[in-house]
Amino acid sequence: MEYYCAYQERCYKEVEEKLYSYKISPSEKEQILIYLIENNFINxxxxxxxxxxxxxxxxxxxxxxxxxxxxxxxxxxxxxxxxxxxxPETIYLENFHAIAEKNWENSTERKGQKKNKKFVDFLLRKGYETSLIYDKLNELDN
The missing domain is CATH 1.10.10 (Arc Repressor Mutant, subunit A)
Structure with missing residues (x-):
């Protein structure tokens, strides 16, 4: 389990699920988790x-x-x-604008509602804020 945690950052839930897959007793699982947390393998x-x-x-x-x-x-x-x-906020916005413009340019749809909907849906799936998306849509659609 040390290797599993050292190989890549893991959260408590991921380690707990991995231990569950080993079918060990709850007390052993608890001891292992406590050890991993105390020794900073899980943070x-x-x-x-x-x-x-x-x-x-x-x-x-x-x-x-x-x-x-x-x-x-x-x-x-x-x-x-x-x-x-x-x-950083500046990098966040730079990445947002870059990905939005790339998606807009690469869209095969003609200007109109269908293209706008695909654009908005893509950025919403990516997890960007609606205010950012609609501001960018208004900028690109004009």
Whole structure:
């Protein structure tokens, strides 16, 4: 389990699920989890920060999707708030504009409602804020 946690940042829930797959007793599972936390193999804040950086820098996810994915992994709101500070606002906006413009240019649809809907849906799936999306849509659609 040390190797599993050292290989890649893991959250408590992921490690717990892995231990469950080994079909060990609850007391053994608890002892292993306590050991991993005490020896800093599991650190929720470090996991969240790494997750935020990775998903934004490589998959270009927006804050909404990142928040939802972290909540799904039972990360506390306080830790999520701290982790989101890993993305500087200027870089966040630069990435948003780059991905939005690329999607707009690569769309095979002609101008109109269908193209606008696909554009908005794509950026919503990526997890960007609706106000950002509609501002960008108005800028590109004119």
């Amino acid at each position: 929720e804040e470090r996991f969240a920060q790494s997750f935020v950086r990775g998903k934004h820098n490589y998959k270009f996810w927006g804050k909404n999707r990142i928040i939802n994915e972290l909540k799904f992994r039972n990360i506390s709101s306080k830790i999520i708030e701290i982790a989101l500070k890993e993305i």
